[in-house]
Amino acid sequence: GIQVEQSPPDLILQEGANSTLRCNFSDSVNNLQWFHQNPWGQLINLFYIPSGTKQNGRLSATTVATERYSLLYISSSQTTDSGVYFCAVGLIRYNTDKLIFGTGTRLQVFP
Amino acid sequence: GAVVSQHPSRVICKSGTSVKIECRSLDFQATTMFWYRQFPKQSLMLMATSNEGSKATYEQGVEKDKFLINHASLTLSTLTVTSAHPEDSSFYICSASDRKGGEKLFFGSGTQLSVL
Numbered sequence: 001g002i003q004v005e006q007s008p009p010d011l012i013l014q015e016g017a018n019s020t021l022r023c024n025f026s027d028s029v030n031n032l033q034w035f036h037q038n039p040w041g042q043l044i045n046l047f048y049i050p051s052g053t054k055q056n057g058r059l060s061a062t063t064v065a066t067e068r069y070s071l072l073y074i075s076s077s078q079t080t081d082s083g084v085y086f087c088a089v090g091l092i093r094y095n096t097d098k099l100i101f102g103t104g105t106r107l108q109v110f111p
Numbered sequence: 112g113a114v115v116s117q118h119p120s121r122v123i124c125k126s127g128t129s130v131k132i133e134c135r136s137l138d139f140q141a142t143t144m145f146w147y148r149q150f151p152k153q154s155l156m157l158m159a160t161s162n163e164g165s166k167a168t169y170e171q172g173v174e175k176d177k178f179l180i181n182h183a184s185l186t187l188s189t190l191t192v193t194s195a196h197p198e199d200s201s202f203y204i205c206s207a208s209d210r211k212g213g214e215k216l217f218f219g220s221g222t223q224l225s226v227l
Contacts, residue, residue: 041204
């Protein structure tokens, strides 16, 4: 089946540092979203990015669909960035909107 | 963005009872909704696709008789965990797509189920 692997699995940063999170997937996609899951479990939409590059404040994301990976960049990290980051993909062959979630990256930012 | 409301946020029940979780799309119509479950420190696993007016489609390994899904209207899907047992304790999250915004999925705030 589809493999959606994220790296690193865990990341510890000091406030102000930059980081890059990676999402590799093993099939052709027509949807890719990045989420931040806060300590209460709420999934927060960060980016809808099946291809190309987008930026939103300190966050940016790039998806290279032909090479089957996506990157999430966090610059000048803050303690409020802590939590788990998931990428999720929708496969072309599914012909539905369902998303398959990656393994996640747990980020801890310390002051 | 589109809003998906999920209720209740937390439920504690005795083993053997049934629990119903509601998922509503507040400002858009959703012909399709999705149900996920998440165990502690794990990723979200898709359980089933809820289709308005027809039977749900379950992922491999998910017991359809245990997790009953009803999608009777374009804004409401329900998940009923029947004869719940402690191993059903988990975080359940629903999602729906707002076609106006492309194929982006929006998620409810989740339901923490604890079965004693």
